Amino acid sequence: MQAVRGYIIIMRYKFLLLLPFGLTACALPGRQTFASNPAGADTASISATQAFSGRIPLVTILPGTTDFAPPLANAVKQALAIKPDAMFDVEAQAPKAATPDASAASLKALSGTATAVAKAIIADGVAPDHVSLTAKTAGLDANILVYVK
Secondary structure, three states: OHHHHHHHHHHHHHHHHHHHHHHHOOOOOOHHHHOOOOOOOOHHHHHHHHHOOOOOOOEEEOOOOOOOHHHHHHHHHHHHHHOOOOOEEEEEEEOOOOOHHHHHHHHHHHHHHHHHHHHHHHHOOOOHHHEEEEEEEOOOOOEEEEEEO
């Protein structure tokens, strides 16, 4: 009986000694743990993700912008530093118009800038077969989007 009691006392002390080590492995609870109604994503983030079909562009160039080369070169350089064999998709995007002819005209107006953006990416050292040029009717504003894969 005495031996059992001594064993229990020793086990209690071992537990007390190991308790601080066990707690150091636990992460402290975050603010969201105690929130009854956690904050969701803001509407700007949700609408941006939906507008780009779940893809977020590397660069967005507004129509009529002529000095896009330095910021574009910097973005391309950073993308290539992360992934040297990156593929770039330059997409001219215009909102859907009342008629197909009007949509085609607005995309044609963007084609010159989109082509210049694709040529600038190639001039920044990207292989021509890693750059694609597309056009589509989508979004709320006309712009040129550069995606990286």
